[in-house]
Amino acid sequence: MCVGRCSRIVGSCLLVLGTLSVVASILLLFPGGAWQYVVDGHISRRAKIMPGAWGGGVMAFLSVVLSKLALLGSSACFFFSGLGLTDGPLCLYNATEPSNGLIWDYPFVDSPSNRGLANFYVFYPSTWGTCMEPVGIVAWHVTFFSLLLLISAAEIVLTFLQIINGCAGCLCGFCERKDAEFSHVPEV
Numbered sequence: 001m002c003v004g005r006c007s008r009i010v011g012s013c014l015l016v017l018g019t020l021s022v023v024a025s026i027l028l029l030f031p032g033g034a035w036q037y038v039v040d041g042h043i044s045r046r047a048k049i050m051p052g053a054w055g056g057g058v059m060a061f062l063s064v065v066l067s068k069l070a071l072l073g074s075s076a077c078f079f080f081s082g083l084g085l086t087d088g089p090l091c092l093y094n095a096t097e098p099s100n101g102l103i104w105d106y107p108f109v110d111s112p113s114n115r116g117l118a119n120f121y122v123f124y125p126s127t128w129g130t131c132m133e134p135v136g137i138v139a140w141h142v143t144f145f146s147l148l149l150l151i152s153a154a155e156i157v158l159t160f161l162q163i164i165n166g167c168a169g170c171l172c173g174f175c176e177r178k179d180a181e182f183s184h185v186p187e188v
Contacts, residue, residue, distance in 0.1 A: 010162050014070070014155060018060035021077065021151045025052025028144045031089075031134035042092070042104055042134070044141065046084030051077040052148045060155050067162045074155035081148035088121055089141035091131030107131060 028047040031037055059066075059073025088108030095103045107130050108121040121127050121138070128138035 010158050010165065014060050014158050014162070017151050017155050017158070018057045021052035021056030021060065021148060021155070022058075023052075024144045024147045024151070025050040025057065028052075028084075028141070031137045031140045034134060037134050042090055044084065044087065044090040044106070046080055046087055046145070047089075047141075049080060051080035051084075052151070055080065056148060056152045056155055060159065067159055067166060071156060071159040071163065074152045074159055077148060078152035078156060081145045081152060084145040085122060085142065085149070086120075089131060089137045091137045092133040093130050094132070102132070 025047075029038055029043055029050070031043075037043055055073040055075075055077030059076075060070045087106055090104060090106055092102055092104050093107045095101060095105070095107075108127075122142055131137050134140075
C-alpha cells in the first residue's frame, strides 16, 4: 500500500477512534446521565482526569502532524484507563470497618474499610451491588473504562503504524511516481 493511501486510512481511523474516546471520557463524568455527581464531587479520580479526552482524543487527532505524541497520548489513555478499572468507581457504600456507616470512597481498592472486596471486582459482578449510589455506577465505570482501553489499544497500534509509515515514506519515497508511470497506458 502506498504511503499516502496508508496515511489516509490510518488517519481516518484515528479520527473516529479519537472522537469515540472523547465521548466515552465525557460520559464517565455523568454516571447514568446525571449531573448531580459532578456537582457534588462524587466522580472517581480517574474519570476526572478524562484520559480519553486529552490522551485518546486530542493527542490522537494531532497524529497527522505529531504521530509520536499521539502514541504517547494513546499509551497514557491506556495506562490511566487500566488504573481506572483497577481502582473501581467512587461511590456511596456501607463501610463495615472501621466507621460502620455510609461513606463515599473506593470500595474495591484494598483498604481496611473494604476488606474482601478488592479481589478484582470486574470479574465478580455479584459484588457490584456494594455501590449504592450512583445507581449502576460499577457497570457504567467498567463499560466506559473498558471501552477506553480497547480504543486506546487500537490507537496505539494505528499510531505506531503511522510512525512506521512516515519513516518508510521518508526513506523509500512516495508512490506518486509509480502511479504516474501506470497511468500512461499505451493506446491500442
